[in-house]
Amino acid sequence: MNNLPMQPNNSQGEGDNDHDTGFAATTEKPKLKQPPLYKVILINDDYTPMDFVVEILRSFFNMNVEKATQIMLKVHTEGKGVCGVYSKDVAETKAAQVNDYSRECEQPLLCSVEVDR
Numbered sequence: 001m002n003n004l005p006m007q008p009n010n011s012q013g014e015g016d017n018d019h020d021t022g023f024a025a026t027t028e029k030p031k032l033k034q035p036p037l038y039k040v041i042l043i044n045d046d047y048t049p050m051d052f053v054v055e056i057l058r059s060f061f062n063m064n065v066e067k068a069t070q071i072m073l074k075v076h077t078e079g080k081g082v083c084g085v086y087s088k089d090v091a092e093t094k095a096a097q098v099n100d101y102s103r104e105c106e107q108p109l110l111c112s113v114e115v116d117r
Contacts, residue, residue: 037116038091040083040098042075048102048109050076056109057083060098085116 040061042053050072057068061083075081086094091113098111 035087037085038088039085039114039116040091040094041080041112041114042071042083042098043110043112044075044079045108045110048107052105052107053109056098056101060094060101083111088113 042056053072053075054065054068057063057071058065061068063071071081071083083098084094085091095111095113098109102109102111
């Protein structure tokens with residue numbers, strides 16, 4: 001690194017002490033874009049018991065019985081349902097945890113992740 005003191009670029013002459021220092025100042029803050037969010041989705045199958053789906057929703061998504069039952073019925077009637085919306089890492093982790101737990105319990109329930117638009 002250069003240890004020389006910075007000298008302003010004074011194009012109007014050495015003795016002129018107007019407000020122009022010769023340094024460019026930016027007052028605009030860079031606009032940061034929010035990272036996209038991701039939906040964790042349960043996919044219906046014909047074999048997983050409804051009470052197991054409610055257990056998943058309560059355990060992994062901290063839902064109460066009423067909300068978990070509502071989502072379970074949506075999955076059952078519409079083929080899929082959103083469990084929650086999270087950052088990418090959290091959504092992928094939750095989906096993986098649900099899929100792993102389902103396999104451990106010998107259930108075919110699947111959980112996936114989609115970008116929330």
